[in-house]
Amino acid sequence: MADYDVAIIGAGAAGLSVAAFAAQLGLKVALIERARMGGDCLNHGCVPSKALLAAARRAQQARDAARFGIRLPPPEIDWAAVRAHVRGAIARLAPNDSEARFRALGAEVIRASAHFVAPDTIEAGGRRHTFRRAVVAAGSAPAVPGIPGLAEVPYLTNETLFDLEDPPGHLIIVGGGAVGLEMAQAHVRLGCLVTVIEAAPGIAGREDPELVEGLRQALKAEGVALREGAALRRVEPDEAGGLAAVLEDGSRIAGTHLLLAAGRVPRLAGLDLPAAGIEATRHGIVTDLSLRSVSNRRVWAAGDIADPRGLGPRGFTHVCAQHAAIIARAMLFRLPAKLDYAALPRVTYTDPELAQVGLTEAEAREAGHTALRILRWPLSENDRAVAEGRPEGLVKLVATPKGRLLGASVLGPRAGDMAGMFGLMIGRKLPLSALAGLVLPYPTLAEAAKRAAGEFFVPRLLSPAAKRLAGLLMRLP
Incomplete structure (x- = not known):
């Protein structure tokens, strides 16, 4: 008889969600975690980064207050107090992910490293x-690129950045994706010099270039130095006691701290997956669309470490919750369940935020949608954005000629708050008429989404035939 009904490796967002489901069903659950409960999201990722961004936003609001007739002195940054705010946010949320909570739910929490020794056996502690069943939710780690000279200089990742006791003088960030851009803006708003080095032609390479341009200008206006299309030749110690990044064009950027934000890699090392017959690639554990291992039917994978065939890995906390729901249906209840990312949202939490749900215009065309309707509504035409002095931004919708939404891109304040509306439309295959006809409170930024959807119907409503019909109908008694 098996020791556990469900053994879970990793107490991050994915593992905790599965453990909560299984334990509350009365199953015998082992939750194995070698480091901090809550994983990357609570301790090194989503929570501390958003807490730091919140502090930085307050500083920027103080600088911008004069635009609204409010005169304030330049903000003084108390770095120790900022750090206390970040730690306080983690501490306040930590009980939700704690050992005590999961033991109270009925799970056995084992604080140790774990590895497989057989297809149905894990060694830990x-x-x-x-x-009977196992879920591997060991997550991912910051990628450390093979930059010449990196062994000669100290560097930071998201796992060490929030431990700095003093603010960086000049933070050099390698990587212009979401993490790099968020931390660039946070630190420049908190008084640091910041340079972002991105080897690709542009920052935020996955996102719609039309909206990225607006974000680029916003970051530059606040003082973030962007080096795009810049190949990094090497890093080296600097005479001033810091370090320097040397680019292929020969330019040299001296800084005090180096942050690596060049992606993530699954935590496969140490799991000894071959001992359990679990197939994996460098992208993670290979699964089917129910997140079941393709080579060991006792095992599922969840979160960053899962590599579903045909979809690939996705490194978002909300994907972990989606994975847990799929596993609950497929593993615990033996119901048909398949992963679908058609309505998956992602958000870069800069200011303005950049949100994407579904396909960008380029992705839609690559997927074979040759006939598209592209619908736009600028925030300069949104009353709430204008009233708040934030008219820069855009809602862009990608739809089929018949009015089915394929994707939505939003650049603007709190753009991520619109993601759920678009996700519901795409996920439920609702027509654009549902959004265009929605009654929204006035004035809200979400009205820009409604107006963009309404643009789909304008050519028909204002066509010559429609005008003739309206004229004829007006003659009726």
């Missing part, structure tokens, strides 16, 4: 534990 000096003991072997057999299982």
Whole structure:
């Protein structure tokens, strides 16, 4: 008889969600975690980064207050107090992910490293534990690129950035994706010099270039130095005691701190997956669309470490919750469940935020949608954005000629708050008429989404035939 019904490796967002489901069903659950409960999201990622961004936003609001007739002195940054705010946010949320909570739910929490020793056995804490089902949710780690000279200089990742006792004088960030851009803006608003080095032709390479341009200008206006299309030749110690990044064009950028934000890699090392017959690639554990291992039917994978065939890995906390729901249906209840990312949102939490749900225009065309309707509504035509002095931004919708939404891109304040509306439309295959006809409170930024959807119907409503019909109908008694 197996020791556990479900053994879960990793107490991050994905593992905790699965453990909560299984334990509350009365199953015998082992939750194995070698580091901090809550994983990357609580301790090194979503929570501390958003707390830091919140502090930075307050500083920028103080600088911008004069535009609204409010005169304030330049903000003084108390770095110790900023750090206390970040730690306080983590501490306030930590009980939700704690050992005590999951033990109270009925799970056994094992604080140890874990690895497979057989297709149905995990070794952890000096003991072997057999299982009926297992879920690998070990997450991912910051990628450390093979930059010449990196061994000669200290560097930061998101796992060490929030431990700095003093603010960076000049933070050099390698990587212009979401993490790099968020931390660039946060630190420049908190009084640091910041340079972002991106090897690709442009920052935020996955996103719609039309909206990225607006974000680029916003970051530059606040003082973030962007070096795009810049190949990094090497890093080296600097005479002033810091470090320097040397680019292929020969330019040299001296700084005090180096942050690596060049992606993430799954935490496969140490799991000994071959001992359990679990197939994996460098992208993660290979699964089908129910997140079940293709080579060991006892095992599922969830979160960043899962590599579903045909979809690939996705490194977002909300994907972890989606994975847990799929596994609950497929593993716990034996119901048909398949992963679908058609309505998956992603947000870069800069200011303005850049949100994407579904396909960008380029992705839609690559997917074979040759006939598209592209619908736009600028925030300069949104009353709330104008009233708040934030008219820069855009809602861009990608739809089929018949009015089915394929994707939505939004650049603007709190753009991520619109993502749920678009996700519901795409996920439920609602027509654009549903959004165009929605009654929204006035004035809100979401009205820009409604107006963009309404643009789909304008050519028909204002066509010559429609005008003739309206004229004829007006003659009726």
